[in-house]
Amino acid sequence: MNKQPGILLYFDLLNTLEHLSCDELGEMIRAASRFVQFEEWPSFHFPACEIYWPFVLRDLLRDRDRYQAKVEKSLLQKDPQYARLRRLMDEQEQ
Numbered sequence: 001m002n003k004q005p006g007i008l009l010y011f012d013l014l015n016t017l018e019h020l021s022c023d024e025l026g027e028m029i030r031a032a033s034r035f036v037q038f039e040e041w042p043s044f045h046f047p048a049c050e051i052y053w054p055f056v057l058r059d060l061l062r063d064r065d066r067y068q069a070k071v072e073k074s075l076l077q078k079d080p081q082y083a084r085l086r087r088l089m090d091e092q093e094q
Contacts, residue, residue, distance in 0.1 A: 020052065031056075
């Protein structure tokens with residue numbers, strides 16, 4: 001389970017999703033939330049959600065990567081033992 005605190009819906013995406021019905025939008029938001037929180041791939045009832053999902057997914061994955069980088073940076077700054085372990089792991093990968 002992801003510890004990311006939530007999801008963001010950017011205005012450019014919301015402008016695109018404006019074309020969905022309330023039911024379709026609800027399904028899309030639930031799918032996005034469950035994907036981020038539980039890494040659960042959605043199964044949509046509405047064809048429009050299938051069409052818009054790649055655009056939502058792109059933003060979700062970008063935000064997940066940003067959040068993980070932020071957490072990693074924070075850990076490296078606050079925990080010397082973690083920073084040392086991370087350096088060792090990076091050296092072994094090279």
